[in-house]
Amino acid sequence: MAHILQAVEGAAVDTVKVTRALLSVSDKDGLVELATSLASHGVELLSTGGTAKAMRAAGLTVTDVSEYTGFPEMMDGRVKTLHPSVHGGIMHVRGNEEHEEAMKSQGMKAIDLVVLNLYPFEATVAKGSGFDTCIENIDIGGPSMLRSSAKNHKYVTICTSPEQYPAVMAEMKANDGCTTLGTRRTFAAAAYALSAAYDSAISSWFCGELGSAAPVTSRVYHREMGLKYGCNPQQKAAGVYSLSGRDLPFTVLGGVPGYINLLDATNAWQLVKELKAATGLPAAASFKHVSPAGAAVAVPLSEEEIAAYEVGTVEMTPTAIAYIRARNADPMSSFGDFAAVSDVVDEATAKVLKREVADGIIAPGYEPAALEILKKKKGGKFIVLEAKPDYEAPAGEFREVYGVGFYQDRNSVAFGKDNLKDVRTKSTLPEEAQRDLVVASICAKYTQSNSVGYAKRGQMVGVGAGQQSRVDCVKLAARKVSVWWLRHHPKVQGLQFKDGTKRQDRVNARVRYIEGDITASERPAWESNFEAKPEALTAEEKDAFLAELSGVSLSSDAFFPFRDSIDHASKVGVSYVAQAGGSVADEQVIAACDEYGMSMAFTGIRLFHH
Template sequence: MSERPIARALLSVSDKTGLIDFARALSDLGVALVSTGGTAKAIADAGLEVQDVSDLTGFPEMMDGRVKTLHPKVHGGLLAIRGDAGHEASMADHAIAPIDLLVVNLYPFEAALARKAEFDDMVENIDVGGPAMIRGASKNHAFVTVVVEPADYGAVISEMEAHGGATTAALRRRLAAKAFSRTAAYDAAIGTWLSGVAGETTPAFRALGGTLAQGLRYGENPHQQAAFYRSAELRPGVATATQLQGKELSYNNINDTDAAYELVGEFDPKRTAACVIVKHANPCGVAEGASLAEAYEKALACDPVSAFGGIVALNRRLDAEAARKIVEIFTEVIIAPDADEDARAIVAAKKNLRLLVAGDLPDPRAKGLSIKTVAGGFLVQSRDDAVVDDRELTVVTKRAPTEQELADLRFAFRVAKHVKSNAIVYARNGATVGVGAGQMSRVDSARIAARKAGDAAEAAGLSEPLTRGSVVASDAFFPFADGLDAAIEAGATAVIQPGGSMRDDEVIARADAAGLAMVFTGVRHFRH
């Protein structure tokens, strides 16, 4: 029979949102309530009749609450197959009563992780009895309804009211699937944390977990299904941001906004204002300035054509001056740590423009994981946390860069780290003036960046491209001197690159012959 009546429920929750209303609704439907510790007290204080689990099992909670539900009278009541003669006999022999509804949400381990709790506190926030009960009830979902979050209380009560106190197989199956996924995500967070504490970089088992943040209309293309999940990492960005206004974010919006905000996080807001404009996950304009408005204007000048319909990321609180300039052209998303009231009002006039405030910037030096799926598996690597400002640059040419060139070289290399490989970035006076991304040949990236700089100069009515007198950054070494030749032809005066090619001497000699300054970073920034 697909419908199973609920006569007895066990409730044990750390999140007591909606608990009393739910317990009262169950009681009104004639359901006997069993509960634990603080949950039982809350239900009793509300004037509802409830049996403490200690009275059910005949054992008190012990070991600071570590042992309370790990008992045959609990697990037998959850796992017994109704109608099975052997199971029914065991229940009768040992005075085990069936439990038809389990309501459990787990100790807040993820919250402890987010607040960076001490080790002992983290361990005490690892739930044992909860996952065991959830898994038992979920396995036996043919007979038992399991609820792991308050959002499902309403659905359970609605079904019981519609079906004479029973739930349907469809609801029980859906809730069981959610319950198994919940315990998997919970264990994934614990396993990832403990592996990190133990210094285990390649654990034998790698579990991934997340919580649904948003169902999406489609993926990169309309025929693809998609959803957005939050992990336990809680890195400042799209996943932590509050959307103040605008249309629902799309898959591509989220992907591009993440790319923009990760790049703008490279720029210390205490040192300078910075703006990043991203299109199709690549920056089409990046700049520093005395104000956000100045930084935005300089970033926009790099490639105003690509900036149309792009994502704008800022490293400081959005102010009215910057907001007025940004809304002058069609923009999909603005993301910043915060936005003042005047800026919010200006953006509000563009009802479809999404405005996100993330509260903080992502730390480019923070440890973390990067994950990419492949057929039959996935690749895991540590996040690229190398920051050029922490590197001691090696001058390899006869001429050393000037102070201004050196500042621009560091700027350009920060940007190149976030451009799809092969990446070439021309910069001048704290702003990109040409970006070449995602080409199979590095020389092609150099030429494309120079061509786009020429297009931008022509649109601005300038007599020559801004690559004249610029510096150039390459995310990896120049395998041949032809890539450098393209940069020389574009008018670059200084170069920053990782070095490490078999032909480094040839490339250095070509730079010396052209009077360029060149520095090596010793670190590569491939981004595929």
């Protein structure tokens, strides 16, 4: 035989002639086409049950496995391929004299190609089938042949998916009925991954039925795409994988996403999807480094906001308004952001994104004109992801840090107005405040903890992320609220920029004007943005303008341990507060809110995000 003549004991040969194939599949897609191709190369076809029936119906000559082994199928099909003639035919080492003599003496024949699917165990479980039915759909013979074939891939090709059939047919056509070592190794790796995923699904289900956590967990991932690098350029090995049995929650329509881009995208999409569900309004988010720089829902813009945000002549559709608001919470931080929109992106929203410095967007769909605009942005490098709205995330989440595996239930709590019913202060929460507290709370849910968020008119106006001290988080976000509000100041609006000054340079120059701590070395470059040297915005003018701010909502991802956070929040117009509650200082915090005339609700839900 051709493949035996090429073999030396223990050595892998590149091409192996397929003389005999065993096919036993539950998924009949592509089966007849593959079998017909094999027959054209003179391959003998072995098969069982429904697979043999399907091939015979197509006019193909098939030998039953029971005829090949001389042993009938029995026990309702539980025993049919578990036979030495099957596994000997697969497992023997070609060129090994002892193995070849055993094959000859026992009347065994070589099996060079195995094509199989495993019983659809997960599909059976998903149907809500009973315990005994699920047990009956645990495949035994299939995984045994799969592992035997994969182990002996030096000589045997193992196919476990109809998606592999075209490659096998093309390779055999190009190599006179042979397969190559590269393909056999690739398919063997896929076979072991399938075996691991299959056993993991069974183990998880079985332990779940017993009401206990699985003592050992194996999770199998399929590589979907490579990435240029991870968080940093020195972390060169990087990629994106889907969990076995699941698709990715998005498809890539344009650009080449990076590691951090996709972390931003997956978190941002969850945020806007939840905001839309909670408020019924189109929602948007602007993400940077796995925390939102801003988030908002589509509340109409006032004339003052239109001027402060430099909206220009863009058509103000709901999705465009949502993103304009999200981007203008902190436009300096949003430089190079990853955007997320809860609704189909229209042309107006695409035009807003076109003029901003941004890396990409994730949304559930795109109007043709919008997609054309976005795919041209950054010379085609702008990342366009289409989210799958019906994607259901696993109930549990795993992560690995420094070789340690961590597991938790996914934080699937859906925050809404019902979480704001426990008002602990003398004042109540009006409808608009409830909407803003929902926006701020959902934003905090997807912000690195400790976190707080300030919102007004359906828009985040200050996000504080990742501070070890809660009051520092409150102060950080409050500084952003001050800058946001002072961007509306007549002096800021009256700044005269030189023609040709870039949009982001105008944003940065305004922020530095508001902050007012420009160094002597910095000043010449800063002043070069303007037609004339701007008159300073004094501390007194800032304080007077900030005193006009009110109706701001503040949400915290956990309780306030001291009243100091409330005291500081009072300086930036906070009128409404939401927090988890549960601190020993709750009564002091409630008293502080009453002193300032703030309304505060206890949500009873901590929203840490790490």
